[in-house]
Amino acid sequence: MKGVPLTAYFDAFSGISGDMLVGALADAGADTAAIAQAIASLDINATVSFERVKRGGIGATKFRVHAEDTKKHRHLSHIEKLIGGAHLAEPARRNALAIFRKLGEAEATVHDTSIEKVHFHEVGAADSIADIVGTAVALDLLEVESVVCSPINVGSGTVKTEHGLLPVPAPATARLLNGAPVYARGPEMELATPTGAAVAATLAERFGSLPPMKIHHTGYGAGDRDFPEHANVLRVIVGAPTAADEALAVCVIEANIDDLNPQVLAYASERLLGFGALDVSLEPIVMKKGRPGNLMRVVCKQEHREALVQVIFAETSTLGVRIHTAERRVQARTTQEVETPYGFVRIKVTSEGSYAPEYEDCRKLAEKTGVALKHIIAEANFAWMRRLR
Helix, strand or coil: CCCEEEEEEEEEEECCCCCHHHHHHHCCCCCCCHHHHHHHHCCCEEEEEEEEEECCCCEEEEEEEEEECCCCCCCHHHHHHHHHHCCHHHHHHHHHHHHHHHHHHHHHHHHHHHHHHCEEEEHCCCCHHHHHHHHHHHHHHEEEEEECCCCCEECCCEEEEEEEEECCCHHHHHEEEEEEEECCCCCCCCCHHHHHHHHHHHHEEEECCCEEEEEEEEEEEEEECCCCCCEEEEEEEEEECCEEEEEEEEEEEEEEEECCHHHHHHHHHHHHHHCCEEEEEEEEECCCCCCCEEEEEEEEEHHHHHHHHHHHHHHCCCCCCEEEEEEEEEECCEEEEEEEECCCEEEEEECCCCEEECCHHHHHHHHHHHCCCCHHHHHHHHHHHHHHH
């Protein structure tokens, strides 16, 4: 019987890889014997071990796969057959299959071929299959139902592959992380592998800051090397969501505009909201040479940033924008409906008891009845207060 649905936060400050994921989840409490048994049922002639190590002074779990076919190539259909025949709980099987399909789609795009013809090289080997299945099994064992991932440190420099020397992030990794926030810090080497990127791209509901939660478990999965710059670990935090309904890193896009018709600014604001902006505001400012202007400020999710920047350039006269990252917190809220003398109005109610009538409902009733909007809002507030008595 599953308990409270849990969220896992992947803190990828030193990158993300399959072995680091399994190690971190095991360190957070996933049953290592159950993980090993699931991998043994894959029929890939691989055994696994879990070792306690230190990275940068932090105790962590190092997950190792021992197999002979480290360079064996497989097609997606072969891997799907292996996973389909293994002894896995259905959620773990479903996630493992989804991760490999996501990986196959990325490889097919990079190599300009079909997903059916893709040869999985490094990620088709036994150790990578064990990493992905082990991750899926561990998440199921911990009863994790949602995943959030931090911005990912991908590393820099080059990486040696079967296709030769390639820049970091490798082509498949870059494709998998398309739209995700990434950065490079630390030693010149690959920190985010295609396997780790595929897990994050498939399972993460979003990328950003740590969501509000009551922490149940924390685990550290060790990478192969010990860096002097930082602890080479992936941290996983598992917990139950708390009252805040939304907590995410957002982008704030700003532009100073002093030569545009206010009607065009209003239209641009509507367009930005239509393209996914969370909020758009215009603030009067005094610019250089004493000219009056407007500060346009757009708040958006990370994945909508580039599209909204293009809307700003297309619909306004600005030649440049400023972008910075902020954190957004929104209280959990529900919607209730009350009846007023003029019709029904929805009331937004937060977990702390604050409330507000839905503006659009009140506006429509005002237009329909000819009653002043302020009176409609007052009646909605009165109806809600009467219900609370």
